[in-house]
Amino acid sequence: GENVEQHPSTLSVQEGDSAVIKCTYSDSASNYFPWYKQELGKGPQLIIDIRSNVGEKKDQRIAVTLNKTAKHFSLHITETQPEDSAVYFCAASSSGYSTLTFGKGTMLLVSP
Amino acid sequence: NAGVTQTPKFRILKIGQSMTLQCAQDMNHNYMYWYRQDPGMGLKLIYYSVGAGITDKGEVPNGYNVSRSTTEDFPLRLELAAPSQTSVYFCASSYSRATGEPQHFGDGTRLSIL
Numbered sequence: 001g002e003n004v005e006q007h008p009s010t011l012s013v014q015e016g017d018s019a020v021i022k023c024t025y026s027d028s029a030s031n032y033f034p035w036y037k038q039e040l041g042k043g044p045q046l047i048i049d050i051r052s053n054v055g056e057k058k059d060q061r062i063a064v065t066l067n068k069t070a071k072h073f074s075l076h077i078t079e080t081q082p083e084d085s086a087v088y089f090c091a092a093s094s095s096g097y098s099t100l101t102f103g104k105g106t107m108l109l110v111s112p
Numbered sequence: 113n114a115g116v117t118q119t120p121k122f123r124i125l126k127i128g129q130s131m132t133l134q135c136a137q138d139m140n141h142n143y144m145y146w147y148r149q150d151p152g153m154g155l156k157l158i159y160y161s162v163g164a165g166i167t168d169k170g171e172v173p174n175g176y177n178v179s180r181s182t183t184e185d186f187p188l189r190l191e192l193a194a195p196s197q198t199s200v201y202f203c204a205s206s207y208s209r210a211t212g213e214p215q216h217f218g219d220g221t222r223l224s225i226l
Contacts, residue, residue: 042220100157102154
C-alpha cells in the first residue's frame with residue numbers, strides 16, 4: 001500500500017517568513033495530492049491540491065509543487081501570518097481508489 | 113449548510129462499555145469515511161463506505177463496526193471499549209471517487225476510555 005512521509009514534524013517561523021513542508025510517497029500510481037489544514041479543536045480542511053499532470057499550483061500565499069520522478073511534493077506558504085499557525089497534513093491517492101493516505105502532520109507555529 | 117456533523121463532541125467510557133459515534137452529512141455525498149487521529153500519528157482510516165449498504169475496511173478496523181443504511185448517516189460502533197481506542201475520531205465525506213474529489217471533515221469526537 002501507499003506510504004506517505006512528512007517533514008518536519010514541527011516548524012517555527014517568524015511572521016512574514018516563508019514556510020515549507022515536504023512529503024514523499026511510495027506508490028508511483030498515486031496521482032492526487034491534497035493538503036489539509038487543521039486548527040485546534042477542528043477537523044482538517046482542504047487548502048490546496050495538485051494532480052500528477054501538473055507540476056505547480058498556486059493560490060494566493062500558498063503553493064504546492066510536485067516532482068513525480070522523485071515522488072515528493074511540497075507545500076509553500078509565503079508571508080506567513082499568526083493565523084497560519086495550525087497542523088498541516090499532506091495526503092496521496094491513486095486513480096480509482098476512494099481512500100487517502102495521510103502523512104503524520106506538521107505543526108506550524110508563526111510568531112508575531 | 114451544516115456539512116458533516118459528528119456527535120457527541122466528547123465522551124468518556126469505561127473499559128468494556130460500548131457506544132456509537134454518530135456521523136451525518138447533508139451534501140448528498142456517496143462516500144463516507146471514519147478516521148482516528150492519535151498524537152503525532154496523522155489520520156488512520158478505520159472504515160469507509162461507497163454508498164448505502166456498502167462498507168469496507170480501512171487500515172485499522174479491529175474493534176470497530178460500521179453500517180450505512182442511508183446516504184446521510186454512517187455510524188461507527190465500539191463494542192468492547194479498550195484503552196487503545198482512546199483517540200479523536202473524524203468522519204468525512206466526498207461526492208465520488210474521482211481523482212481530485214476532496215474529502216470534507218467533521219469536527220471530531222474526542223473519546224477517552226478509562
